[in-house]
Amino acid sequence: MQIKAQNLGFTYGEGTPFEKKAVSGIDVDIPPGSRIAVVGHTGSGKSTLVQHLNGLLVPTEGTLTVGETTIRPGMKQKVLHHLRRTVGMVFQYPEHQLFEETVEKDIAFAPNNFGAGEKETAERVRRAAEAVGLDESLLSRSPFELSGGQMRRVAIAGVLAGHPDVLILDEPAAGLDPKGRRAMMEMFSRWQQEQPFRSYILVTHHMEDAAKYADYLYVMNAGSIVMEGTPAEVFQSPARLKEARLDVPAAVRILTEIDGSGSFSLNTYEADETADEIARILRGGGPL
Amino acid sequence: MRSMILGQYVQGDSFIHRMDPRAKLTGLFLFLLVMFLANRPAALIPAAAFACFVFLMTRIPVRYLLKGLKFIAIMVIFLFLFRMLMTREGTVLLDLPWLPIYEEGVRDGAVFAGRLFLLMVMATVLTLTTTPIELTDALERLFKPLQRLGVPAHELALTMSIALRFIPTLFSEMEKIMKAQMARGASFSDGSIVKRIKALIPLLVPLIIQSFRRAEELAVAMEARGYAGSEGRTRFRQMVWRASDTRVLFTVVLTGICIFALRG
């Protein structure tokens, strides 16, 4: 699913005294099979931007094309319903959206709404539960009896069961301990790699995750995209990130201090790779 | 949507803004009482004059009030018609075959509607010039003597104040849950009424569960901060009843005397 925004803008409460411009002049182009991160501080407009991608918000300026559908200002919410089949969204603290009597029914909510048949729904529920690592014995339990971590996985399964091609992830690992965070991100990574056309768009202010789990970054500040590129390209300008009130991953910070010329290259942003680079620089190794 | 201003607060520093909220509340209550003295439209003139006078003193633009009273005015006119048609006494003014209109009815309707309208104006003036927290505080203090009779004045005021604090939080929470369910294909705006009511379950269940959790956490936080009921508690907000506050109440009584004099 190709996603393309051209000069997209959104103003809250247009035409009222409470009018507030949230994002403006946004151009993005996301081909199928992408791993994207949108980074920015709270209030930078990143949440507003991604809510357009599955039609929760309709732009007040510009256009947005998702696959075959083009969305223009003034379009009715109803038209956008089918957009939500192809673009799923995991909100921050998704466990707060659970409501059904059983885990199974809750996961089945999206497939039911999207008109999957009974047999198809049951199959989707089973596969989604498996994808998030929920034991089958939990399916008949009430979601509210589960631990916080399990509840979050139920909620995510509920989104996966809608069979989206694109997944928007808004701080999906917020509040988890370090191991839980890693497991969560690895799970989405696996989901994305299962099919060549699947994409995810990770919304985060966790720069290490953005570096590790995205191939392309959009940096937002004050409602606009102020930088974009591969992680390596973006992290080359720590000063500009600082202007956007963001940091760079520790690996980049340390290497930039040691080697001001920025002639290092990182892929995983993990400690072993960083150590390799430092060792190379210390031994007087030039650019690769 | 924005035409209802009863309950809104407009920042200001007028005499009315600075009045002791207890005096404002007592004044409103007195005003309601003296208006009952009126038994014909002309007798309401002093009350209307008083209301105009008070409103001008708030220094809030008249246009703001007029815009905000639209909804109330429609309601009042409706009540006037209803009351007029229900009263069947005195001489017939207009002999419509189905709905004869009586003189008594017009008079009664006008007094009833006038009283209600003026009361709403004054209540609006109260909320326009008093923050909700001042109001709850004033209520708590006014009802304090009744605490001995078992009226939980402190608890009621605290509940109100917490409600005020959490209403915006719950609204944004509701919006978030709504969006999350819409992202899962839920629709809140089409289908039959039954379908729409059913569609509210995925919204209301999480909202209620979250509210309970909030309440629980808030209770723990309050306990941790040493809250143990009203006993031995002091107040940060102090209220000062000035001579001018008493004078305002006296003016209300004076208005009442004028109304009495104008009774038919």
Place this chain on the structure above:
Amino acid sequence: MAEETAVQVNNVTYRYAEGAPSVLSGLSLKVEQNEWVAITGHNGSGKSTLARLINGLLLPEHGDILVQGLNSASEDDKVHIRRKVGMVFQNPDNQIVAPTVQDDVAFGLENTGVDPQTMEKRVAWAIKAAGLAGLEHAEPHNLSGGQKQRVAIAGILALKPDILVLDEATSMLDPLGKKEVMSLAGRLHKEENVTVISITHDLEEVLRADRMIVMNQGVVTADGKPDDVFREKEILDRAGLEQPFSVRLREELARREVVIPENAVSEKAMVSALCRLKHKT
């Protein structure tokens, strides 16, 4: 005057309901006055339960908890304990009671019956100390997460506490909010001599502490300086934790025969040590 122990936990057992598995099983630990201790462990390791036991919100099934010598199980002591121990909870939204910042900061003072004149001064002072000047009349829902948590801290500060317990107080905040809250706690620790007990699984936050305690399944599995404890990979792993980047980097560098002095612990110190090494070559 003899230094009194700030918090003493003696062989404490706790379970939420009879028959339920115990959350804490024979836990003992000590926090000295003026220390900054990080208590860490995975979600559900019992660390938040411990926080609630410290100021008597929960009572131990066995064992006892002493705060500056006061027993949390005694009703009379509990009142004093709550005045000494300030708690900041995880969710910034669910601990602000009043509709404006200054009313909320005053809440604790109102509860303890402080007279209005003193209250006014203390509220103004606490708001300023928490860096919230100008927001006295702001409504909580218009504040950022970091600001809300600082309102909570200001409310505690107004009561002049000896001990500040941060119960995952930054886990719902963005990096900016985290920094705001941690630097405020740091200032109180230094300037007001407040003992800080920070319950967290944020590794960077743990590194700020003088001492770290790792909890797992209701008992302490490690207790020591963060630099030392963070080398115990196996213990960390079992507790759902990881080594912070700087510790992992140091180990990886050692494997590549790049040795950084023992005392260069912080990122800054590591960087300058590496720069010196670079100039030598």
